[in-house]
Amino acid sequence: MPSPLPFKVTLGVTGGIAAYKAAELVRALQQHSLDVHVVMTRAAEEFVRPLTFASLTGHKVITSIWETDAYDDAGIEHISEAQSTNLLLVAPATAHTLAKFACGLADDFLSTLYLATTAPVMVAPAMNVNMWNHAATQANLVTLRQRGVEIIEPDSGYLACGMTGSGRLAEIDAIVPAVLARIQRLDENSPRDLAGETVLITAGGTREPIDPVRFIGNRSSGRMGYALAEAAVSRGAKVILISAPTALAAPAGCERIDVTTGSQMYAAVLARLPQATIVIKAAAVSDFRPAAVAPQKLKRTGPLTLLLEPTEDIAQSVAAHRNPGTLLIAFAAETPIDAQDLIRNAREKLKRKGADAIVANDVSQPALGFDSKSNAATFITATHETAFPAQSKSSLAQRILDEVAQLRTGTVLRRL
Numbered sequence: 001m002p003s004p005l006p007f008k009v010t011l012g013v014t015g016g017i018a019a020y021k022a023a024e025l026v027r028a029l030q031q032h033s034l035d036v037h038v039v040m041t042r043a044a045e046e047f048v049r050p051l052t053f054a055s056l057t058g059h060k061v062i063t064s065i066w067e068t069d070a071y072d073d074a075g076i077e078h079i080s081e082a083q084s085t086n087l088l089l090v091a092p093a094t095a096h097t098l099a100k101f102a103c104g105l106a107d108d109f110l111s112t113l114y115l116a117t118t119a120p121v122m123v124a125p126a127m128n129v130n131m132w133n134h135a136a137t138q139a140n141l142v143t144l145r146q147r148g149v150e151i152i153e154p155d156s157g158y159l160a161c162g163m164t165g166s167g168r169l170a171e172i173d174a175i176v177p178a179v180l181a182r183i184q185r186l187d188e189n190s191p192r193d194l195a196g197e198t199v200l201i202t203a204g205g206t207r208e209p210i211d212p213v214r215f216i217g218n219r220s221s222g223r224m225g226y227a228l229a230e231a232a233v234s235r236g237a238k239v240i241l242i243s244a245p246t247a248l249a250a251p252a253g254c255e256r257i258d259v260t261t262g263s264q265m266y267a268a269v270l271a272r273l274p275q276a277t278i279v280i281k282a283a284a285v286s287d288f289r290p291a292a293v294a295p296q297k298l299k300r301t302g303p304l305t306l307l308l309e310p311t312e313d314i315a316q317s318v319a320a321h322r323n324p325g326t327l328l329i330a331f332a333a334e335t336p337i338d339a340q341d342l343i344r345n346a347r348e349k350l351k352r353k354g355a356d357a358i359v360a361n362d363v364s365q366p367a368l369g370f371d372s373k374s375n376a377a378t379f380i381t382a383t384h385e386t387a388f389p390a391q392s393k394s395s396l397a398q399r400i401l402d403e404v405a406q407l408r409t410g411t412v413l414r415r416l
Contacts, residue, residue, distance in 0.1 A: 006035040006252050007183055010081060010119075012090035012110045013053070014097045015043020018126040018169035023048065025091055026056045028176045033252075034183075037085070038062070039110050041097070065109040080373065082116035083392045086186070089179060090114075091152070092126035092169045095137050101149070102140035120182055124152040124175050129165030152178050193405040195236030200276035201229050202269065202283035202314070204244030206262045210306065211294035219370040220284035222246035224331075227397035228280055229254050235401060240276065242268045244283055262286050262311035269314055273321060278404060280329045281315050282359075284370070319354030329404060330355040335364040346380050357381045357407060359400060379403045 009029055013022045026036050038053040039062045050061035062081065090097060090110070097110070101123075106112040114121065123144070131137060132154065141151055152175055155168045203225020207215040222243060229241045230251035239254035242265060250256035257272070259265045262285045273279070288308040298304065315330045322328060332349050336342035346360035361377040363370050376390040379400060388399050 006033065008035045008037060008084060008086045009179065010037050010039060010085040010088050010113070010117075011053075012088065012093070012097075012113070013038060013040045013044045013048065014090065014092055014094045014110070015041055015046060016092045016094050016126050016169075017047060018092040019044050019047040021169055021172065022091060023052055023056060025172055025175060026053060028172050029179065030056075032176070032180060034179075037081070039081070039113060041108055041110055043094075062109050065112055080392065082113055082119070083395055085117060085119050087119050087179070087182065088114065088117055088121045089124070089175075090122070091124035091175060093123040095125070095127045095131045095134070095140075098123065098125060098137065098140045098144065102143040120150070120186065121148070122150045122152060122179065122182060124170050125154050125167070126169035127154075127167045129167045132165075132167040150178070150182060191405070192236040193409075194232055194278075194401065197232075197237045197277045197408070198240065198275050199229075199232045199237045199278045199280060200240045200242065200269065200272055201225050201232065201280045202242045202244075202265060202285075203229070204246040205284040206244045206265055206286050206311075207260050208262065208286045208289035208311070209293050210290050211296065211298045213297045216286055216289065216308075218284045218286065220244070221370070221372070222248050222283075223373060223393050224375060224397070225280075225282035226251060227393040228282055228400065231394070231397040231401050235405075237278075240272050242272070242283070244285075262289065262314070266312040266314050266317065270317060270321065273318060273326075274323065276322070276326055278327045278329070278408070279318050279322065280331075280400075280404075281318070281355075282331050284333060285314060286311055313353075315353040315355060327357075327404065327407060328353075328355040329400075330358045332358050332360040333363045333370070334360060336362055343378065343380065343385065346378070350380060350382070357403070381407065 013019050029036050036057050037059045038057055040050055045063060050063055053061045100111045101114050104115060106115050145151060152170050154166055155170055156166045157168050204222035205218040205220030207217045209215045226248050229239050232239045233251055233253040241250060241254045241256045243256055243258055245260060257268050259268050265285060287310060289311050291307040291309045318328050330353050332346040334342050334345050336345060342360055342362055346358050350358040358380050359377050360380060361375055373393060374390055375393050375396050377388050377396060379386040386403055388396055
């Protein structure tokens with residue numbers, strides 16, 4: 001049965017004749033609902049073109065650490081890939097690649113990714129029989145095993161070089177079960193501390209219409225809310241995601257409700273609130289909307305004055321109407337003067353909203369917060385503060401849910 005949450009596997013393809021089998025491996029992994037991303041070495045491109053893997057996976061194939069777009073708003077790409085992947089699988093893995101891994105060399109994207117990731121690593125070697133049996137290769141394999149790398153042993157048989165012996169890439173029907181078994185072990189060790197909870201999460205930036213064409217909005221991408229939804233599903237929760245417009249795909253395993261305006265989000269939240277045991281208000285809801293919406297597109301005839309009225313305060317309404325025991329986690333996107341101002345503003349909002357905790361983040365910081373893949377925040381309750389440094393939103397989502405789970409079980413200690 002497919003996993004309810006897409007599990008990201010980064011497949012490293014290195015330069016051996018067995019590289020052509022990696023395309024079949026991608027398909028086999030996808031049949032088990034795994035989200036496969038491909039990284040190729042320069043030598044691998046001599047055997048298979050990146051377009052093959054891009055067409056199969058639907059994702060960009062990374063071939064060089066020096067690509068012009070290797071630096072995005074999340075930082076350096078190999079760090080972003082290292083943080084987001086759940087498992088690194090290298091197949092085929094050449095003797096050269098194994099040696100670089102064992103020695104800690106990092107002169108291309110794949111070797112740098114290997115050093116940067118904390119995800120499990122699996123390698124499926126493929127090479128000439130003499131290269132496989134060489135003392136240097138065998139010593140490198142011992143080193144890698146000691147560091148926790150899982151080796152999928154090569155098969156014996158007729159090799160592309162014309163020789164017979166060990167070194168042939170393991171069959172696809174041997175590699176895939178090994179990967180699935182590793183994932184199963186990870187699932188058994190992953191936190192399921194939100195099992196039995198129903199988590200209602202809001203995400204994205206609402207749009208308040210001015211006329212049929214224009215609207216008042218903000219720069220929220222929805223990434224933080226979606227990352228929280230994905231993380232909550234992975235921890236066993238039933239997730240209801242109420243989303244303002246965004247280009248993101250809903251995480252598998254959650255129920256998504258699409259809305260546009262603050263009023264629509266308000267109605268959707270209150271309608272599903274009786275089912276929720278935890279509410280996380282990560283959406284950037286507009287504080288104001290036009291008091292009247294023009295029925296036709298407004299013409300540019302000169303200065304225009306808009307009369308704005310406040311939108312519904314969703315967090316306050318949740319606090320007033322929630323069931324006993326339902327946790328409310330609010331968000332505070334601030335542009336503070338300094339760090340003390342951020343905490344002061346967030347604590348005032350925490351009290352005003354009636355929330356159990358608030359996640360405060362400084363959206364004036366470059367490459368953090370709105371419309372970014374990274375964020376930094378402080379998790380604040382009435383009795384403690386936990387600061388999270390800049391990191392991917394997927395990573396931050398897990399850290400936030402760590403705090404929420406502790407809050408649920410009442411184990412948070414005063415840390416002021």
